[in-house]
Amino acid sequence: MTTETLKNWLDERLSISALAKTAQKKQVPLHRQSIWYYFGGMTLFLFVVQVVTGILLLLYYRPSSENAFESVQFIMTEVQFGWLIRSIHSWSANLMILTLFIHMFSVYFMQAYDRPRELTWVSGVALLLLCVTFGFSGYLLPWNEVSFFATKVGTDIAGVVPVVGHTILRFLRGGDEVTGATLTRFFGFHVAVLPALATVFIGGHVLLVQLHGMHVPHRYQQNHRQMKFFPNFLMRDLIGWILAIGVLAALAALFPWELGVKADAFAPAPAGIKPEWYFLFMFQTLKYIPARILIFDGEVIGILFFMFAGAALLVIPFINRSPEKHPRRRMVFTVLGVVAILYIMVMTIVGYLA
Amino acid sequence: MGNITTRRKFLDYLLGTSVVATLGAIFYPIIRFMAPPHIVEAMQNSVVAAKLSEVPPNSGKIFKFGSKPGILVRTASGELKAFSAVCTHLDCIVQYSPEKKQIWCACHNGQYNLNGENIGGPPPRPLEQYPVNKRGDDIVVNRA
Amino acid sequence: MHKERATLLLFVTALILLAAFTTKAQQKSSCIECHIKLEGKIGDPARSIKDDIHLSRGLSCNDCHGGDPTQSDKVAAKDPRKGYLGRPRMADIPAFCGKCHNDASFMKKFNPSLRVDQEKEYSTSVHGRLLKTGNTKVATCISCHGVHGIRAVNDALSSVYPLNVAETCAKCHGQPEHMAEFKIPTDQYAKYKKSVHAKALYDRQDLSAPTCNDCHGNHGAAPPGIASVANVCGQCHARQAELFQASVHKHAFDDAGLAECITCHNNHEIAAPTDALLGTAEGSVCISCHKQGEKGFIAAGELRSKIDGLLGRIAKSKEILDRAERAGMEVSKPKFDLREAIDGVTHARVLIHTSSPPEVDKVIAPAVGVAGKAYQAGIDALVELNFRRKGLVVSLFFILFLAVLVYLKLRDIEKRQPA
Numbered sequence: 001m002t003t004e005t006l007k008n009w010l011d012e013r014l015s016i017s018a019l020a021k022t023a024q025k026k027q028v029p030l031h032r033q034s035i036w037y038y039f040g041g042m043t044l045f046l047f048v049v050q051v052v053t054g055i056l057l058l059l060y061y062r063p064s065s066e067n068a069f070e071s072v073q074f075i076m077t078e079v080q081f082g083w084l085i086r087s088i089h090s091w092s093a094n095l096m097i098l099t100l101f102i103h104m105f106s107v108y109f110m111q112a113y114d115r116p117r118e119l120t121w122v123s124g125v126a127l128l129l130l131c132v133t134f135g136f137s138g139y140l141l142p143w144n145e146v147s148f149f150a151t152k153v154g155t156d157i158a159g160v161v162p163v164v165g166h167t168i169l170r171f172l173r174g175g176d177e178v179t180g181a182t183l184t185r186f187f188g189f190h191v192a193v194l195p196a197l198a199t200v201f202i203g204g205h206v207l208l209v210q211l212h213g214m215h216v217p218h219r220y221q222q223n224h225r226q227m228k229f230f231p232n233f234l235m236r237d238l239i240g241w242i243l244a245i246g247v248l249a250a251l252a253a254l255f256p257w258e259l260g261v262k263a264d265a266f267a268p269a270p271a272g273i274k275p276e277w278y279f280l281f282m283f284q285t286l287k288y289i290p291a292r293i294l295i296f297d298g299e300v301i302g303i304l305f306f307m308f309a310g311a312a313l314l315v316i317p318f319i320n321r322s323p324e325k326h327p328r329r330r331m332v333f334t335v336l337g338v339v340a341i342l343y344i345m346v347m348t349i350v351g352y353l354a
Numbered sequence: 355m356g357n358i359t360t361r362r363k364f365l366d367y368l369l370g371t372s373v374v375a376t377l378g379a380i381f382y383p384i385i386r387f388m389a390p391p392h393i394v395e396a397m398q399n400s401v402v403a404a405k406l407s408e409v410p411p412n413s414g415k416i417f418k419f420g421s422k423p424g425i426l427v428r429t430a431s432g433e434l435k436a437f438s439a440v441c442t443h444l445d446c447i448v449q450y451s452p453e454k455k456q457i458w459c460a461c462h463n464g465q466y467n468l469n470g471e472n473i474g475g476p477p478p479r480p481l482e483q484y485p486v487n488k489r490g491d492d493i494v495v496n497r498a
Numbered sequence: 499m500h501k502e503r504a505t506l507l508l509f510v511t512a513l514i515l516l517a518a519f520t521t522k523a524q525q526k527s528s529c530i531e532c533h534i535k536l537e538g539k540i541g542d543p544a545r546s547i548k549d550d551i552h553l554s555r556g557l558s559c560n561d562c563h564g565g566d567p568t569q570s571d572k573v574a575a576k577d578p579r580k581g582y583l584g585r586p587r588m589a590d591i592p593a594f595c596g597k598c599h600n601d602a603s604f605m606k607k608f609n610p611s612l613r614v615d616q617e618k619e620y621s622t623s624v625h626g627r628l629l630k631t632g633n634t635k636v637a638t639c640i641s642c643h644g645v646h647g648i649r650a651v652n653d654a655l656s657s658v659y660p661l662n663v664a665e666t667c668a669k670c671h672g673q674p675e676h677m678a679e680f681k682i683p684t685d686q687y688a689k690y691k692k693s694v695h696a697k698a699l700y701d702r703q704d705l706s707a708p709t710c711n712d713c714h715g716n717h718g719a720a721p722p723g724i725a726s727v728a729n730v731c732g733q734c735h736a737r738q739a740e741l742f743q744a745s746v747h748k749h750a751f752d753d754a755g756l757a758e759c760i761t762c763h764n765n766h767e768i769a770a771p772t773d774a775l776l777g778t779a780e781g782s783v784c785i786s787c788h789k790q791g792e793k794g795f796i797a798a799g800e801l802r803s804k805i806d807g808l809l810g811r812i813a814k815s816k817e818i819l820d821r822a823e824r825a826g827m828e829v830s831k832p833k834f835d836l837r838e839a840i841d842g843v844t845h846a847r848v849l850i851h852t853s854s855p856p857e858v859d860k861v862i863a864p865a866v867g868v869a870g871k872a873y874q875a876g877i878d879a880l881v882e883l884n885f886r887r888k889g890l891v892v893s894l895f896f897i898l899f900l901a902v903l904v905y906l907k908l909r910d911i912e913k914r915q916p917a
Contacts, residue, residue, distance in 0.1 A: 052384075056384065056387055056388070059387075059388060073826065073828075074391075074393075076826035076827075076828075077826065077827060077828030078391040078392065078393050078828065079387060079391045080383070080386035080387055080389065080391060081383035081384075081386050081387045082387060082391075083826060083886065084383055084886075084890075085383070085384075085387055086826075228915075231908075231911060232908065232911070232912060232915075235904060235907070235908040235911070236908065238904055239901050239904050239905055239908070242376075242897060242900055242901040242904065243897075243898075243901050245380075245897055246894050246897040246898060246901070249890045249893055249894055249897065250890070250891070250894055252890060253886065253887040253888075253889075253890030253891050253894075254887060254891075256825065256826070256883070256886070256887070257826075258824055258825055258826060259823070259824060259825065259826035260824060261824065362910060365903070365906055365907060365910065366907075368903055369903045369904065369906075369907050372896075372899060372900045372903050373900065375896065375900075376896065376897065376900050379893060379896070418831065418834050420830065421830040421833050421834050422834070423834065423837060444844055445837075445840070445841075445844075446841045446844050446845070447837065447838065447841050460845070461737075461841070461844045461845060461848060462735070462737060462848065463736050463737050475734070475736075476734065478702065478704055
């Protein structure tokens with residue numbers, strides 16, 4: 001039984017060769033900004049790392065307030081390499097969100113959302129929301145002091161939204177307070193609901209990318225080379241992914257994720273409680289907003305502002321159409337983007353130093 | 355030409371072994387991770403305190419229950435009882451007194467009967483009692 | 499027929515009424531009936547008697563005071579020929595109560611386990627002796643137990659219920675004007691309330707905690723003699739008393755006329771003992787006798803430093819184990835083992851009553867060993883943590899190596915590819 005016969009056998013049943021032929025045709029544009037093309041795949045790779053380590057953790061984790069902390073302690077102390085799997089899972093989550101931001105901003109600045117790629121952008125924003133929710137729900141699962149209070153503060157803020165805020169808060173917490181019910185619910189979101197939605201949206205997102213091919217910025221459209229995806233670009237992707245594994249190993253080694261202290265609902269919140277870094281800029285902004293603006297509650301204004309920003313993000317392709325034809329508008333959007341990045345970076349740093 | 359081929363072959367060989375080694379380095383921890391660890395469960399809700407052969411009648415033995423000490427007592431009539439070994443007075447570790455057939459705390463002469471009830475000295479509360487079961491030769495103590 | 503029926507009915511009714519009246523006559527207590535109508539002190543006994551334990555056992559005014567409660571007429575009721583005693587004099591009260599309470603066969607009918615020697619005990623007490631000399635300011639039975647609303651000792655409202663004893667004693671012993679002629683302090687109650695015994699009794703409701711009568715006796719109340727204080731405290735603090743009495747201090751204290759236990763711990767204001775009481779620093783009790791250079795001074799210093807040393811080691815071990823645990827290392831066994839060292843501290847604090855450093859060392863030395871082992875376990879855990887780090891850093895090189903190889907392979911492939 002040679003590889004040849006095996007190939008023929010599979011081809012007859014799965015049309016492998018037809019698939020291979022189309023795959024061979026896939027080209028990646030090469031120009032000065034091609035480097036950004038790696039970040040989508042990198043985010044996907046890190047997502048896969050999350051799925052694998054997440055499933056492994058699922059073998060031992062127990063989502064109840066009596067057992068959660070102990071089960072994580074068990075993973076870290078008794079299970080072979082449990083400490084490694086757990087640290088990688090926690091670090092990869094952060095890394096993934098970082099690459100996701102880079103990916104999103106690179107697409108934004110290159111205006112790759114331009115027609116016909118609006119839906120790719122929309123599915124991307126949905127994925128941003130999903131990943132951030134993954135992070136928020138996963139953060140509670142170790143049920144330690146820090147995660148308990150971060151969840152309390154986070155859901156408190158969600159409750160500030162006018163009209164539906166309280167309903168949202170109760171939906172998220174599974175009650176009025178953060179309890180074991182919240183933990184079980186977040187677990188359900190984290191391992192079932194969000195992965196299902198993510199599968200759908202990632203599938204859609206990647207499919208649309210294959211359908212439309214890679215976007216080329218206007219100025220390179222006439223003078224760029226091409227590179228075959230298989231094996232050239234893919235092997236470059238691979239180098240990146242191997243290096244990412246290296247970064248994860250280094251992070252797990254040098255900054256192992258702590259177990260912390262078991263959550264106690266009745267203990268006072270530890271001083272200086274902060275959310276994870278990707279929420280920090282919003283958190284810090286809320287702190288700076290005065291308690292009252294005119295007749296409105298300052299916090300409500302802040303939340304509404306961010307919700308508005310999120311909605312604006314979603315509809316950018318429909319507002320900024322054919323940017324080449326409107327260089328002025330294009331500049332406005334670029335400047336807005338730079339301001340946003342600077343704002344996020346500054347606020348995050350301030351949040352850490354505070 | 356020959357040089358390039360040998361270099362290519364060498365590169366392929368190195369790459370192949372490297373890939374296998376890396377995959378091994380990834381799958382080895384994963385396989386070990388999935389194998390059941392030595393202590394099977396997270397919560398120490400039950401523990402094998404001792405073997406029946408280690409505890410003759412009218413004797414006691416201290417055992418570890420999670421991170422707290424417990425005391426296993428086999429009465430003169432052969433009955434097995436288990437209690438928290440933390441004296442309710444000032445947290446000293448109690449012991450079994452075969453002469454008095456009582457549980458005794460050496461720190462301030464606290465006395466408990468074989469129901470864990472505080473019957474003499476300063477202890478203000480009885481010792482917490484745990485259910486005991488036998489599994490073959492093993493004596494298994496559960497949390498209440 | 500009707501006539502016979504009616505006669506029977508009339509007869510039965512008369513019988514019933516007669517029974518009713520006679521029963522009423524049997525229960526009739528003219529004492530209570532009359533006195534309850536009077537106001538002020540003369541009427542109070544009739545009002546308070548309803549709570550009295552004697553009344554609930556079927557006894558009444560006449561069982562103590564004599565007289566005839568079936569007589570409504572005052573003179574007839576208080577007939578001396580019917581045994582009427584009236585109000586007894588202060589000095590006669592112990593015998594008055596002792597009339598029944600000394601009689602074993604009588605008391606057996608009501609409470610077989612009650613003692614019947616209270617009056618005898620009382621005569622040995624300071625109160626009893628002073629009463630015999632004619633002093634009427636001292637306590638008699640009714641001063642503590644009350645007189646007409648006497649409740650059982652285990653009744654929480656009784657003036658001699660453990661929670662109420664100290665206040666009852668303080669009614670006299672806490673009043674400087676009342677106590678002036680007896681020339682003893684009047685601050686015992688105030689001091690006692692600050693003590694650890696009072697905390698146990700009042701805050702924790704631990705009825706086994708001592709109050710006045712547990713150390714002084716109740717009927718034979720007297721301060722314990724200097725050489726026998728240790729026996730009194732030793733009722734509960736058996737180990738410490740035993741150790742003290744075998745120590746060099748016993749002789750020294752007896753010779754110097756120093757009361758055992760209370761010289762260091764105070765008698766009424768017994769505070770929860772801390773390590774500060776021991777040693778040679780300011781605030782310790784040792785330096786009130788021992789001067790610098792003396793054997794006792796040196797021993798005191800040694801005892802304190804041994805305990806402090808052990809505490810320090812335990813704290814260090816605990817800190818490192820906590821650090822390892824927070825980082826996610828499994829250290830439950832070392833933490834468990836460390837408890838033995840903590841036990842050692844408790845033991846040592848008892849053993850200092852031997853005032854002998856070698857004796858105390860017998861517990862300190864093994865405890866130090868245990869603490870040391872726990873510390874080592876903490877170090878090992880952190881070393882293991884570090885080892886993992888290093889292991890991962892090593893793997894980094896291999897990962898980089900692989901990345902370089904892939905890159906070289908890629909270059910090779912692209913070189914061979916048509917442009």
